[in-house]
Amino acid sequence: MQPFTRHTAIAAPLIQDDINTDQIAPVLHGRGLKEDYRVTLFHRARRRDDGSENPDFVLNKPQFRNAGILVTGNNFGAGSSRESAVWSMLANDIRVIVARSFADIYRENCLQNGLLPIVLAPDAADAFAARVIAADGAAPFTVDLESQRISGPGGGDIAFEIASADRMRLLEGLDDIGLTLKHMAEIVNWEQRAAAAQPWLQTTRDGR
Amino acid sequence: MPKTLFDKIWDFHRVGERADGRELLYIDRHVLHELHAHHGFAHLQKHQRPVHRPDLTFAVQDHTVATKPGRNDDTNPSGTAFLQAMREGTRRNGIKLFDLGDPEQGISHVVAPELGIVLPGATHAVPDSHASTVGGLGALAFGCGTSEMTHILATQVIALKRPKRLRARLDGRLGEHVSAKDVALRLIAELGVAGARGYAVEYAGSAIAAMPIEQRMTLCNLNIEMGGRSGFVAPDDQTFAWLAGRPYAPKGALWDQALGYWRTLKSDDDAEFDRDVSLDCSTLEPQITWGTDPSQVVGILGRVPDPAQFDASRRGAAESAFAYMGLTPGTPLAGLPIARVFIGSCTNSRLPDLEVAAAIVRGRRVAPGVTAMVVPGSSSVKRDAEAAGLDRVFRDAGFFWGESGCSMCAGGNGDRGAPGERCVSTTNRNFENRQGPKVRTHLASPATAAACAITGRIADVRQVLAGAI
Numbered sequence: 108m109q110p111f112t113r114h115t116a117i118a119a120p121l122i123q124d125d126i127n128t129d130q131i132a133p134v135l136h137g138r139g140l141k142e143d144y145r146v147t148l149f150h151r152a153r154r155r156d157d158g159s160e161n162p163d164f165v166l167n168k169p170q171f172r173n174a175g176i177l178v179t180g181n182n183f184g185a186g187s188s189r190e191s192a193v194w195s196m197l198a199n200d201i202r203v204i205v206a207r208s209f210a211d212i213y214r215e216n217c218l219q220n221g222l223l224p225i226v227l228a229p230d231a232a233d234a235f236a237a238r239v240i241a242a243d244g245a246a247p248f249t250v251d252l253e254s255q256r257i258s259g260p261g262g263g264d265i266a267f268e269i270a271s272a273d274r275m276r277l278l279e280g281l282d283d284i285g286l287t288l289k290h291m292a293e294i295v296n297w298e299q300r301a302a303a304a305q306p307w308l309q310t311t312r313d314g315r
Numbered sequence: 316m317p318k319t320l321f322d323k324i325w326d327f328h329r330v331g332e333r334a335d336g337r338e339l340l341y342i343d344r345h346v347l348h349e350l351h352a353h354h355g356f357a358h359l360q361k362h363q364r365p366v367h368r369p370d371l372t373f374a375v376q377d378h379t380v381a382t383k384p385g386r387n388d389d390t391n392p393s394g395t396a397f398l399q400a401m402r403e404g405t406r407r408n409g410i411k412l413f414d415l416g417d418p419e420q421g422i423s424h425v426v427a428p429e430l431g432i433v434l435p436g437a438t439h440a441v442p443d444s445h446a447s448t449v450g451g452l453g454a455l456a457f458g459c460g461t462s463e464m465t466h467i468l469a470t471q472v473i474a475l476k477r478p479k480r481l482r483a484r485l486d487g488r489l490g491e492h493v494s495a496k497d498v499a500l501r502l503i504a505e506l507g508v509a510g511a512r513g514y515a516v517e518y519a520g521s522a523i524a525a526m527p528i529e530q531r532m533t534l535c536n537l538n539i540e541m542g543g544r545s546g547f548v549a550p551d552d553q554t555f556a557w558l559a560g561r562p563y564a565p566k567g568a569l570w571d572q573a574l575g576y577w578r579t580l581k582s583d584d585d586a587e588f589d590r591d592v593s594l595d596c597s598t599l600e601p602q603i604t605w606g607t608d609p610s611q612v613v614g615i616l617g618r619v620p621d622p623a624q625f626d627a628s629r630r631g632a633a634e635s636a637f638a639y640m641g642l643t644p645g646t647p648l649a650g651l652p653i654a655r656v657f658i659g660s661c662t663n664s665r666l667p668d669l670e671v672a673a674a675i676v677r678g679r680r681v682a683p684g685v686t687a688m689v690v691p692g693s694s695s696v697k698r699d700a701e702a703a704g705l706d707r708v709f710r711d712a713g714f715f716w717g718e719s720g721c722s723m724c725a726g727g728n729g730d731r732g733a734p735g736e737r738c739v740s741t742t743n744r745n746f747e748n749r750q751g752p753k754v755r756t757h758l759a760s761p762a763t764a765a766a767c768a769i770t771g772r773i774a775d776v777r778q779v780l781a782g783a784i
Contacts, residue, residue: 123631123632124628124629124632125508125509125608125632127608127744127746129725129744129746129747129748129749130746130747133748134725134726134727138393139393139396140353140396140397140400151747151748151752181509181628182508182509182512182542185508185509185542185608186444186744186746187443187444187725187744188442188443188444188458188459188460189350189351189460189461190351190354190460190461190462193460208509208512210509210512210542211512211513211542211544212444212458212459212460212544215459215460215463216460216461216462216463219460219462219463220462270336270476271336272335272336272337273335275335276335281335283462283466283474284362284364284465284466284469284470286333286334286335286474287333287339287466287469287470287472287474288469288470289333289334290330290331290333290339290470290472291470293330293331293339294330294339294341294367294470294471294472297330297341298341298471301327301341304327305327305436305573305576306569306572307434307565307569307570307572307573308343308434308437309371310370311344311370311371311373311432311563312563313430313562313563314562314563314564314566315562
C-alpha cells in the first residue's frame with residue numbers, strides 16, 4: 108500500500124448525505140475483470156442520458172477536473188461493500204475524502220487502500236465546506252496526516268482526529284495481511300483451542 | 316460479569332490484538348462470490364500467499380449468473396470472465412465451489428444456511444454487505460470488502476475494532492400478511508440509514524421468538540440498510556430444529572455436543588447494551604418504500620410525505636427522491652400503476668417467501684403490461700418449489716420463473732428494468748439506477764409484490780385477498 112503522509116490538491120465540494128456505493132461505483136456492464144476505474148467513478152452522475160458529459164456535475168467542472176480531495180456529507184459510502192468505490196477514487200487521484208461521517212465498510216475499505224477518510228465535527232465540517240466552495244478550485248488545500256491538519260485558502264489550519272492505529276497504518280503504508288501474519292502462531296493456537304472446545308467449528312464435512 | 320450474546324461470540328473468537336490496536340477475530344466460515352473473489356486469488360498468487368484454511372472456505376457463483384433456463388457461462392456475456400476466474404481460483408486453492416449447474420448453486424446468503432454451513436455462535440464473513448442474513452441462525456456475520464476478504468483468505472481472521480451493542484426489541488404479534496420485511500422496513504424508517512452504524516444488533520422480543528427462521532434471515536439481511544454490519548437473533552429450539560440434518564451441520568455425538576453449547580447462546584438477563592430500541596409490531600401494516608433509500612418508507616395505505624415533514628438535513632434528499640421516483644407529495648402509494656415486479660434476492664427468495672407469493676398468485680393472472688419475475692434464492696429452493704408445484708402457479712399466472720442467482724437485486728447479470736419503469740421488488744435497496752437506469756424501485760414484502768403483480772398497481776395485499784381490488 109502506498110504510504111500517506113501529505114496530499115496537496117484541489118478540493119471538490121459534493122455536499123450531500125448518504126451518497127451510496129451504487130452512485131460512486133455503479134455496476135457497469137461489459138467491464139470484465141480489468142475494469143477501468145477512472146471511468147467507473149460517479150459514472151452515471153458524470154453523464155447525461157445521451158452519454159455526453161454532464162457539465163453540472165462537480166467533477167466535470169473545469170476547476171475540479173483534477174480534484175484530489177472530495178468534500179461531502181454524512182454517511183458517505185453507504186450500501187454495497189464493493190471496493191471499486193474506493194479504487195475508482197484512487198484511479199482519479201482522489202486520496203482524501205472529508206465527510207461528516209462514513210459508512211462502516213466504506214471507511215474500512217479506504218484504510219485498506221491508503222485513502223484517508225477524514226471525519227470533521229458538524230461545525231468544522233460546515234466551515235471547511237464553506238471554504239472549499241469559496242475557493243472554487245482556484246487554490247489547493249493540503250492535508251497533512253503527520254500533523255493532522257488541513258490548510259488552505261480562506262482561513263487557518265483545521266485540525267482533524269483519526270485513531271492513532273489508523274493513522275500509523277496509513278503513514279507507514281502497512282500491508283494489512285503482513286501485519287496479521289505476524290500473529291500466525293496465535294491463530295494456530297486458537298485453532299487448536301477451538302478444536303478442543305467447539306470441535307464442530309474447525310471442520311466442515313458434507314455428511315451426506 | 317454478565318455478557319451479551321455478542322460479547323460471548325466475540326470473546327470466544329478473539330485471537331489477539333494487533334500492533335495497530337485492532338482485534339483479530341477468527342472467522343469460522345468464509346463464503347466467496349465471483350464478483351470479488353478473483354481479486355483475492357490474484358493478490359494471493361502475486362504475493363505467493365496460500366489460503367490458510369481452504370476447508371473453512373466455500374464459494375458460489377451468484378452475482379453475475381444468468382437466470383434464463385438453459386443458461387451457461389456465456390448467457391450473460393459480462394459474467395463469463397468472472398465465472399471462469401472463480402472456477403480457476405477455487406480449483407487452484409482447493410476451495411469447494413457451488414458452480415453453475417451444481418444442484419446447490421445459489422445466492423451465498425441462501426446457500427450457506429440451507430446447507431448447514433452456517434452454525435449458531437459461529438463467525439461468518441462474505442465479501443458482500445448482506446452477509447448478516449445468516450444472523451437469523453445466531454451466527455455473527457460480517458460483510459466485508461475485497462481487501463478484507465483477501466486478508467481472511469490468507470489468515471482466517473478479520474481485523475476489527477470492537478463494535479458497540481444495540482438491542483432491537485420487537486414485540487407484538489404480526490398482523491395477517493405482515494412479515495419480517497415489513498418489520499425491517501419500519502425499523503429502518505425509524506432508525507434511519509445510518510442508525511445502527513458502529514453497532515452489532517441483537518434482535519429480540521416476542522415478535523422474534525414467533526418468527527420463522529427464514530423471516531429472521533430477512534430481518535438480519537436488512538440490518539446493513541440501517542448501517543449495521545452485523546445483526547443476529549439468539550438461537551432457540553426453532554433454530555436447532557431447522558439446522559438438524561442439514562448436510563454440513565454436525566452429526567451424531569458432535570451434534571449433541573454442539574447443541575449443549577448452542578443452548579447457552581443468549582444474552583445474560585442483566586447484560587448491558589450500549590443502546591436499546593423497540594418497536595411495537597402488533598399494529599404494523601404492510602410497508603413499502605416511496606423513495607430512493609430504504610428509510611423512505613410508508614405504510615401501504617400511506618401517502619408520499621410532505622417535504623415539510625422532514626428536518627432540513629433530510630429535505631433535499633426527499634426532494635431529489637420525489638423527482639427520481641416521479642412522485643408528488645401527498646399522493647397515495649396504493650393505486651400507482653407499476654410495470655414490473657421482482658420476487659427474489661437474498662432478502663426474500665427462500666421457499667416460504669415463494670409459498671406466500673404463490674398463495675396470492677394462485678388462480679390469478681399478472682396484470683396486462685406488467686413484467687413479473689420470480690428468481691429462487693438457490694437451486695435447492697427452486698427444486699423444492701417445483702416439487703410443490705409453485706413454478707406452475709407462477710408460470711400459469713404469467714410470471715417468468717428463473718434459475719437461481721442475485722438477478723435484479725443489483726442487475727449484475729443483465730436482468731434489469733427499462734428506464735422509467737416502476738418496479739415493486741422484494742430486494743433490499745431502492746437506490747437510483749440499481750435495477751437499471753432510471754428504474755423506480757419500491758421495496759416491499761413477497762406478499763405485497765405478488766398483490767401488485769396481479770393488480771398492476773401498488774396494492775394492499777389484504778384488500779386484494781378480500782376481493783376489494
